[in-house]
Amino acid sequence: xxxxxxxxxxxxxxxxxxxxxxxxxxxxxxxxxxxxxxxxxxxxxxxxxxxxxxxxxxxxxxxxxxxxxxxxxxxxxxxxxxxxxxxxxxxxxxxxxxxxxxxxxxxxxxxxxxxxxxxxxxxxxxxxxxxxxxxxxxxxxxxxxxxxxxxxxxxxxxxxxxxxxxxxxxxxxxxxxxxxxxxxxxxxxxxxxxxxxxxxxxxxxxxxxxxxxxxxxxxxxxxxxxxxxxxxxxxxxxxxxxxxxxxxxxxxxxxxxxxxxxxxxxxxxxxxxxxxxxxxxxxxxxxxxxxxxxxxxxxxxxxxxxxxxxxxxxxxxxxxxxxxxxxxxxxxxxxxxxxxxxxxxxxxxxxxxxxxxxxxxxxxxxxxxxxxxxxxxxxxxxxxxxxxxxxxxxxxxxxxxxxxxxxxxxxxxxxxxxxxxxxxxxxxxxxxxxxxxxxxxxxxxxxxxxxxxxxxxxxxxxxxxxxxxxxxxxxxxxxxxxxxxxxxx
Amino acid sequence: xxxxxxxxxxxxxxxxxxxxxxxxxxxxxxxxxxxxxxxxxxxxxxxxxxxxxxxxxxxxxxxxxxxxxxxxxxxxxxxxxxxxxxxxxxxxxxxxxxxxxxxxxxxxxxxxxxxxxxxxxxxxxxxxxxxxxxxxxxxxxxxxxxxxxx
Numbered sequence: 001x002x003x004x005x006x007x008x009x010x011x012x013x014x015x016x017x018x019x020x021x022x023x024x025x026x027x028x029x030x031x032x033x034x035x036x037x038x039x040x041x042x043x044x045x046x047x048x049x050x051x052x053x054x055x056x057x058x059x060x061x062x063x064x065x066x067x068x069x070x071x072x073x074x075x076x077x078x079x080x081x082x083x084x085x086x087x088x089x090x091x092x093x094x095x096x097x098x099x100x101x102x103x104x105x106x107x108x109x110x111x112x113x114x115x116x117x118x119x120x121x122x123x124x125x126x127x128x129x130x131x132x133x134x135x136x137x138x139x140x141x142x143x144x145x146x147x148x149x150x151x152x153x154x155x156x157x158x159x160x161x162x163x164x165x166x167x168x169x170x171x172x173x174x175x176x177x178x179x180x181x182x183x184x185x186x187x188x189x190x191x192x193x194x195x196x197x198x199x200x201x202x203x204x205x206x207x208x209x210x211x212x213x214x215x216x217x218x219x220x221x222x223x224x225x226x227x228x229x230x231x232x233x234x235x236x237x238x239x240x241x242x243x244x245x246x247x248x249x250x251x252x253x254x255x256x257x258x259x260x261x262x263x264x265x266x267x268x269x270x271x272x273x274x275x276x277x278x279x280x281x282x283x284x285x286x287x288x289x290x291x292x293x294x295x296x297x298x299x300x301x302x303x304x305x306x307x308x309x310x311x312x313x314x315x316x317x318x319x320x321x322x323x324x325x326x327x328x329x330x331x332x333x334x335x336x337x338x339x340x341x342x343x344x345x346x347x348x349x350x351x352x353x354x355x356x357x358x359x360x361x362x363x364x365x366x367x368x369x370x371x372x373x374x375x376x377x378x379x380x381x382x383x384x385x386x387x388x389x390x391x392x393x394x395x396x397x398x399x400x401x402x403x404x405x406x407x408x409x410x411x412x413x414x415x416x417x418x419x420x421x422x423x424x425x426x427x428x429x430x431x432x433x434x435x436x437x438x439x440x441x442x443x444x445x446x447x448x449x450x451x452x453x454x455x456x457x458x459x460x461x462x463x464x465x466x467x468x469x470x471x472x473x474x475x476x477x478x479x480x481x482x483x484x485x486x487x488x489x
Numbered sequence: 490x491x492x493x494x495x496x497x498x499x500x501x502x503x504x505x506x507x508x509x510x511x512x513x514x515x516x517x518x519x520x521x522x523x524x525x526x527x528x529x530x531x532x533x534x535x536x537x538x539x540x541x542x543x544x545x546x547x548x549x550x551x552x553x554x555x556x557x558x559x560x561x562x563x564x565x566x567x568x569x570x571x572x573x574x575x576x577x578x579x580x581x582x583x584x585x586x587x588x589x590x591x592x593x594x595x596x597x598x599x600x601x602x603x604x605x606x607x608x609x610x611x612x613x614x615x616x617x618x619x620x621x622x623x624x625x626x627x628x629x630x631x632x633x634x635x636x637x638x639x
Contacts, residue, residue: 007558008567009592018562044592055591057551064551084554085591087571088539089599090513090546091578273577275545325584350541357544 002079004034006041010083013040027058028071030081045083057084091275107133108162114206118160126323132160136206138320139163141228143216143244145196146170147295147305148234148258148312150182155313157200161320163208164200165228167216168192175489179302216240218364221247230316232256234309236294238286239367245270245279246364249354254328255279256315258308263301263336265308269315269327272348272355276328281349281356286371297451304336384457386469388478391444395420402441406430406456407448407475415475415487417446427452430459439465446471446478448489491626492518492527492570492596492612499629503607505534506574506600513537513547517554518570518596519561526628527569527596533557546585547573570596577603580611582622590615596625 001021006014014020015038022037024030031052035042047053058065059082065073075081110118110132121127127135138161142149145168156164170192172183180192187195193211200209212224216235225231225247233244233255241259248255254271257279270278311332318324331344353360386394394401403422405412412424425433427447437443443465445453450473457470471478479486505514515537520529535557539548549571557568575581580601582590590597597613612627 005558007554007592008561008569009594011567012594055589059551059555062552062555082555082558084551086551086589087515087517087549087554087591088547088585088589089515089571089573089583089597090542090585090589091575091583275583348542 001077002030002075002081004030004081004083007083007085009085010041010044013044014038024075026069026071026075027060027065027073027081030075031058031071055086057086058082059084106137108136109133110136114160117204117206121160127321131321131323134320134322135160135317136162138230139165139228140230140232140316141165141167141225142232142234143167143240144234144236145180145182145192146176146234146236147179147260147300148232148309149196150180151306151309152232152234152313152316153182153196153200154203155310156316157204157207159313159317160204161207161316163210163228165210165212165224166193166196167212167214167224168196169213169215175296179300179305181306216243218243218367221364222251225253226251228253230254230256230319232258232312232316234258234312238371239373241279242286242370243364243367246354246361249278250363254319254326256312256319258312260300260304260308261295262298263304265304265334265336266331267308267311267315267327267334268331268346269319271326271328274326274328275348277346277348278352278355280354281352282331282346284349284352289372294451297447297449301336304334307334307336384468384470385450385472386444387472388481391469391471391478392482400442402437402443403471404437404443404445404456405447405475406445406453411448411489414489415479417475417478422446425456427456430456434459434463437465439463439467441467443468444471445469447474449474449476490525490614491628492529492598493628493630494529495631496629498529498532499610501532501534502572502598502600502610503602506576506602506607507605509537509574510602510605511576512543513539513545513574513576515547515549515571515573517549517557517568518572518598519557519564519566520569521566522569529569530564530566532572533560544576545578569594570598572598572600574600574602574607580609582613587615587619587622590619590622593617593619597622598627 001023003019003021005019011018020034022030022033024033045053045056060073060075061080118132121132122129140156140161142152145166172187172190172192172195174188176183182199183195193213197209197211200207221243231244231248231253233241235241245255249272252273254269256269258267272278315327318326329346331346333342348355350357403417403420405416405422405424406427408426416422445456447453450470453470457468460468476488479488516532516534518529519531519533520527535549535553537543537547538550539546561567580599593615598610600610601608612625613622614625615622
């Protein structure tokens, strides 16, 4: 008769026996007879659906049945069947462990005002007094006080995060107000940091706000980020996104990532120190410059940064509290039009140059170069470009210039150069309609800001056109420099 | 419930964790049950057979388990648990540990190794509904003279 050897831990459910003899022709049959004889074994070996539990391996004479005929593997007299646990463990993706460890003894006290303010938190067992003190002790760096930075700043301050760092160098513009709810109409023209600081201080005067009016760069990123527990990426460009990622990994800090475009957004928590991947594991290389349009070029639903920023804020608070399951190792995808969330599993890439097994990036690099972006001084005009003022002069002097607008029809409706004979050929139709353009004309192509028209410029050049210029800064620059009455968007 | 180790056995587990640092190590605990306590008689350091993520994952060879059972049987011992290391992480079970804990009857030891130096060793048990780990009492004493039970 074949025998089944029982692991030590399960012998108490098999009458204390180390080995049980069963009359059976194949493995499935043998296990069925074993559990019929000892019903207590059933739930230890099989799950509720009757399948062998994932950690239960069955061997026949030192061979794993998974590599034989599984449960149909035939057995004969004298065969030894072994039930063997698969034993594995690991420190990564700990749910019980807070990636941001609070120094419990040194947690700050809450005063009477704060106790009243946070009462709805204090009655949550997952927050409570200790959690609220952890929030007060915590520091979070927000890179960008724009679309994502707005909900992040508002809610993290309201939740009682003790210190917020804000990095931004921009000025509030009318076109920001559709989504950047930190700033109001009265703030247009002010520095975003000044406006943000006022608003946050109004929401919660107990929050310390540190402002950094600068562009985050390789030279300053580590120095700024090192004093914070959590880095939150609310950036709108790839250079800063890779920089924020690399600085976080080098400092061993979690990077709460979010990005938005049109109606879709993504969020994750990158934290290789806690066993998860980093942004480079997901996207090893940036896309070629110009391939992915920015929000200014492609548009964005104003509410979308609210949704994604809230997810980032929630993750940051969870990391501080050490509660729940962080988005480490998971990429959350949101589609506002379909109103659907999807989740992708992310794994750390052992080959990752930053957080892999043999990292080659050990300090911050030149991110403009890495992303293929050459920053040009604003005043410099390449010979393939024409400034709005130059174009205006040429038009005023009676020169015949064919202006081709490569934007979309709905953009044309907001503002256009029709008075100067501009024609609309959207970039998507450009290749098919290139024949409509006379190669002998002096041509100026433009879009909103100059990105899409640069592609049209290349297409014309390839097609053999020689007298082409790209309007530098697009129609927005025209509105700023030539026609201040023009509607901007 | 509790688990009993000798100071030498604690040292042996810590040393294993330090030797394999920054990778995880693992091994089995051979012993007996006396009045509900797992009294460990022998530490069996084993090889981590994971090919990837060895800095935060460990996996033991099922054949090594089989050999350990056979070896234990010869000496009237049983396999009553396993230990592994958490390099640069606290000695607290992870979600991965919970998903991969085979037996609720076992004792799970975790040693935290920081920058190559073994720090705390903690003992854990899996709750019967497998919903979480609870910390177990770890007693370190010289060899127990308690009588054996099966």
